Amino acid sequence: MSDPVSLTDHPVQEASSTPPAPGRSRHLSDRWLTVAFISPALLLLLAMSVFPLLWALYLSFTDYSATRGGPATFVWFENFTAILTSAQVHLRAFTTLLYVVGAVTLQTVLGFSIAYLISRRVRGRGVLTTLFLVPMMLSPVVVGLFWRFMLDAQFGVINSMLGSIGLGQVEWLTKQNTALISLIVVDTWQWTPFIMLIALAGLTAVPKYLYEAASIDRASEWFRFRTITLPLVWPLLLIAVLFRAIEAFRLFDLVYILTSGGPGVSTETLSFHVYKVAFLGFNTGTASAYGILMVLIVIVLAQLYMRYLNKLKED
Amino acid sequence: MAVSVNEAVSAGPARDRTPPARRRRGRGRAVVETATLTVLAAVMLFPVLWMIETSIKENRDVYAIPAKFFDFTVTLDHFKDVFVASGGGPTTLSGSFLNSVIVAGVSTVLATVLGVPAAWAYSRFSVKAKKDQLFFILSTRFMPPVVVVIPIFLMYRQVGLFDTKLGLILIYTAFNVPFTIWMMKGFVDEVPAEYEDAAMLDGYTRLQAFWKFTLPLLLPGIAATAVFALIFSWNEFVFAIFLTSSDAVRTAPPAIAGLIGGTTVDWGLVAAASIVFALPVLIFSYLVRKHLVAGVTLGAVRR
Numbered sequence: 095m096s097d098p099v100s101l102t103d104h105p106v107q108e109a110s111s112t113p114p115a116p117g118r119s120r121h122l123s124d125r126w127l128t129v130a131f132i133s134p135a136l137l138l139l140l141a142m143s144v145f146p147l148l149w150a151l152y153l154s155f156t157d158y159s160a161t162r163g164g165p166a167t168f169v170w171f172e173n174f175t176a177i178l179t180s181a182q183v184h185l186r187a188f189t190t191l192l193y194v195v196g197a198v199t200l201q202t203v204l205g206f207s208i209a210y211l212i213s214r215r216v217r218g219r220g221v222l223t224t225l226f227l228v229p230m231m232l233s234p235v236v237v238g239l240f241w242r243f244m245l246d247a248q249f250g251v252i253n254s255m256l257g258s259i260g261l262g263q264v265e266w267l268t269k270q271n272t273a274l275i276s277l278i279v280v281d282t283w284q285w286t287p288f289i290m291l292i293a294l295a296g297l298t299a300v301p302k303y304l305y306e307a308a309s310i311d312r313a314s315e316w317f318r319f320r321t322i323t324l325p326l327v328w329p330l331l332l333i334a335v336l337f338r339a340i341e342a343f344r345l346f347d348l349v350y351i352l353t354s355g356g357p358g359v360s361t362e363t364l365s366f367h368v369y370k371v372a373f374l375g376f377n378t379g380t381a382s383a384y385g386i387l388m389v390l391i392v393i394v395l396a397q398l399y400m401r402y403l404n405k406l407k408e409d
Numbered sequence: 410m411a412v413s414v415n416e417a418v419s420a421g422p423a424r425d426r427t428p429p430a431r432r433r434r435g436r437g438r439a440v441v442e443t444a445t446l447t448v449l450a451a452v453m454l455f456p457v458l459w460m461i462e463t464s465i466k467e468n469r470d471v472y473a474i475p476a477k478f479f480d481f482t483v484t485l486d487h488f489k490d491v492f493v494a495s496g497g498g499p500t501t502l503s504g505s506f507l508n509s510v511i512v513a514g515v516s517t518v519l520a521t522v523l524g525v526p527a528a529w530a531y532s533r534f535s536v537k538a539k540k541d542q543l544f545f546i547l548s549t550r551f552m553p554p555v556v557v558v559i560p561i562f563l564m565y566r567q568v569g570l571f572d573t574k575l576g577l578i579l580i581y582t583a584f585n586v587p588f589t590i591w592m593m594k595g596f597v598d599e600v601p602a603e604y605e606d607a608a609m610l611d612g613y614t615r616l617q618a619f620w621k622f623t624l625p626l627l628l629p630g631i632a633a634t635a636v637f638a639l640i641f642s643w644n645e646f647v648f649a650i651f652l653t654s655s656d657a658v659r660t661a662p663p664a665i666a667g668l669i670g671g672t673t674v675d676w677g678l679v680a681a682a683s684i685v686f687a688l689p690v691l692i693f694s695y696l697v698r699k700h701l702v703a704g705v706t707l708g709a710v711r712r
Contacts (some may be wrong), residue, residue: 127615128534131526135586136546138523142583143549146560153560160563204449211446224698225450228457230705231694233644235662236683239669240460243676251459254476283456288705295702295710330710337706344553347646351666365555372559373651385556396551400544403709 147389154383161376173383182359183367183384190363192274194342197281202335204282205289210323212290213297223294230287238351241280242267270360273353277361281348285338292334296327329406336399340392364388464488464680471677487681501656502682505664512574512660513642516581520638523582524589525631529619531590532597533605543591550587550707554647562651572654580648585638591708592637592700596630597623633697637704640690661686 154173158166177183212222229237244251245266253263266276300323308318346365349355355362355370362370368388372381462481463471470481494500531539561580562571570576600623608618643661650663659667665682668675697704703711 123615124534128530128536131530132536135523135527135590136542138579138583138586139546139549142561142580143552143557146557146564147552149560149564150556153563160566208446208449211442211449214442215446222446222450224695226453227694227698227701228691229453231640231690232687233646233662233690235644235646235666236460236687239666239679239683240456242669243463243674243679244456244459249472249474249476251476254474258475283453287453291702291705292710333706333710337709340551344551344555346553346555350646351669365553368553368559369555372555378559378563381559385553385559388553388556392551392553393548396548400547404540406710 147386150382150385153379154386156379158379158382159376160372160378166379169379173380174387176380177384177387183364185359186362186364186367189274189359189361190343190365193278193281193345193361193363194339196274196278197285197342198335198338200278200282201286201289201338202331205286205334206293206327206331208286209290209293209297213294223291226290227287229284230291232284234284234347235351237280237284238348241276241283242352245276267353268357270357273357273361277349277352280352281342281345284348285341288338289331289334293327293331296330297323300326329402329409333399333402333406336395336402340395340399343395344388344392460680460683463677464684466677468675468677487675487677488685490675490678491682491685502661502664502668504656505659505661506685508574508658509643509661512577512581513639516578516585516642517635517638519578519582520585520589521631521635524586524634525593525627527586528590528593529597529623529627532594533602543594546587546590547707547709550584558648558651561648565652571652572658574658576652577649577658577660580652581642581645584645585641588641588707589634589638592634592703593627593630593708595703595708595711596627596634600626633700633704634708636693636697637700640693643690 153166155168155170156166157169157172208226212219212226215222245253247253247263247265247268250266252266256262256264264272266272304322305318308322313321344365345363346369349361349363349366350369353361355366364384365388368381368384371377371384375381462478464487465483465485466477467482467484467486470477473481490500492500492503530536531543536542565571565576570579604622604626605615605618608622609615613621645660646662646666649660650666653659653663656664661682665679665686668679668682694701703709
């Protein structure tokens with residue numbers, strides 16, 4: 095931040111020795127200011143985030159359909175039991191789990207490795223970091239479209255390169271078992287820079303004297319990494335991983351653009367399935383119940399995230 | 410202070426003074442490390458380069474098998490096609506870019522106007538259950554968009570906000586406010602409250618002290634925060650596709666995604682449109698690179 099305004103001739107102590115009468119009125123006006131400044135933002139969030147979720151909660155107990163219209167009748171927990179016992183939903187949950195675990199693990203390993211390599215460099219770090227960050231800033235639409243072109247079975251550049259080194263063609267997006275892998279690869283390409291950026295922030299915050307002390311003790315490189323680098327970077331890395339896990343769990347756009355859930359239902363994640371139930375099947379009640387269950391999972395993950403965030407801030 | 414890319418450049422694990430025998434092994438290792446980094450950087454950047462190449466290739470080179478890496482004819486036709494229709498008028502795509510500018514711009518201004526004062530109040534005053542409030546605010550941002558869009562869709566249909574720019578602006582403002590509050594709270598925390606106390610001793614009210622002394626110091630932070638909010642709204646896809654239906658309202662992301670709807674896809678045009686769409690984002694994110702860590706974690710991580 096920039097430097098102080100020219101008010102330094104007022105010592106700080108004077109602020110606390112104000113006479114009581116103006117102090118009280120100031121306190122009152124502070125209260126008023128707080129309410130006036132915070133409530134517009136909170137009201138907007140209540141109207142646009144909380145109210146819709148409450149409405150969804152209400153709908154989840156009914157058989158409402160957005161196209162059929164008419165009054166909604168209460169079916170209570172029927173929607174929830176239907177979803178929780180549906181084999182279709184279990185399959186989507188499994189796909190989502192595979193995708194989240196696969197993508198986040200790959201991103202973490204790759205991102206941390208790149209950050210570690212960059213942090214050991216003397217020259218060219220700024221340029222390298224900037225270049226590595228490009229994919230993260232692109233819209234998922236652009237990323238999805240572009241990879242769809244590159245992974246095209248006929249004229250995609252990936253197959254063309256595979257062909258030139260003598261390997262066969264792969265139907266990346268149109269075969270059951272490769273489609274999910276492609277999705278994971280594309281997500282990894284886009285979000286490895288995210289983990290890298292945060293890991294790099296952690297790595298560069300490790301105090302130099304720790305390494306110097308360790309090298310005086312002739313500690314091995316691996317020992318230094320295990321006992322100094324990792325414990326100090328870990329808390330920050332964990333936050334990055336949780337953040338990515340939440341994002342991956344609620345991912346929709348990349349699936350929509352890259353595979354539209356296909357072939358078959360092999361890349362249908364929970365998010366995508368909710369969309370199909372809500373906007374193609376128009377079972378609004380069921381979709382709401384489905385959505386509420388997803389929100390519950392996100393809340394649990396977000397709580398975890400915030401707990402670690404708090405811990406990091408307190409240290 | 411937020412960790413910045415620039416800081417990341419200057420400090421780091423020390424390269425210690427190693428004895429000569431170990432240094433030779435160290436040099437071999439450095440070569441391996443440099444090579445690995447170069448390969449990784451090439452892999453990361455290749456799709457972007459390929460997109461740029463595709464956008465300036467003639468159509469027959471775009472679909473060439475095997476792919477042409479170097480010897481192709483350069484043309485700017487695809488970029489022309491993004492903006493100028495075959496008849497001569499502006500394309501629907503260029504209209505959607507304009508919509509994007511309006512929606513992203515207005516929602517960013519609104520989020521800033523609502524978020525900055527709230528951030529200041531949260532930073533300066535004691536608020537009941539402040540931590541819980543702040544966490545609640547951030548958690549609204551974590552909700553899956555596909556889930557939120559279902560009731561929002563019904564709500565908008567009811568009040569006539571469906572397929573309007575105002576509807577998109579409102580929802581984008583709502584998802585940028587949590588970010589603005591968290592990000593700006595960090596910046597406000599860095600400005601000592603004593604400045605305001607001192608100004609109030611001079612006879613200014615609290616509000617005047619905020620306006621005249623704190624706000625000017627916050628301007629760089631506000632600018633950075635607004636740029637991130639702009640990028641988030643600009644890139645947003647889920648709300649944009651479900652809450653709009655006509656070309657007159659549609660923003661660029663769903664419009665570009667719509668280019669692959671038909672049986673044949675003009676990939677040169679898709680590439681050119683994607684570049685036109687992504688270029689402002691890249692320029693803006695370069696401008697705020699110092700605050701990238703805070704920005705991409707929604708203002709939560711800063712050191």
